[in-house]
Amino acid sequence: MQRLLVICRHAESNDPFPLQPDFERELTKNGQHQARITGKWLRDTFQKVDAILSSPAPRAGMTARLVAEKLYFDEEQIEYVPDFYNARESVLINVLGKLPDHVTRVVLVGHNPGITSLTRTISAQHVGYLDPAGAYAIKLDLATWQELHVKNGTLESHFAQP
Secondary structure, eight states: OEEEEEEEEOOOBOOOOTTOOGGGOOBOHHHHHHHHHHHHHHHHHHOOOSEEEEOSSHHHHHHHHHHHHHTTOOGGGOEEOGGGTTOOHHHHHHHHTTSOTTOOEEEEEEOTTHHHHHHHHHHTSOOOOOOTTOEEEEEEEOSSGGGGGTOOOEEEEEEOOO
16 A cells, blocks of 8 residues: 655754753744745645644644644644654654554654654665755555555655745
């Protein structure tokens, strides 16, 4: 079965204030604009998705909500995965491997370097680090998401902010 995984980096975020934890950083106004542009690209390119998974960090969560809005995806259906905050590639693969079989199109919103490492591994291509609100779309021929551990996909498209 043909599946689509869109790996998206959170949009531009504020620099941390003194003593502010990295986790709490929020999007800038420009970052909010970037997330909307990415969402429009996703809608224009892929029309719809079945699931959106996001890091719970405010900058990633807001990116996911703004993307969802452009995709006409119910933001209450976004799944915030605590393990996605600054996750390594192996953690991302393990979570994706547990997706239900009826889900065929997924957007993952997370952080570098894990999301770029994930892209490199499952596409078997050396790609550059995703810039804020950038996305890689990978097509996968998988009977179930569990096969993500052993199969490679094809890098279908790449989106970078204009």
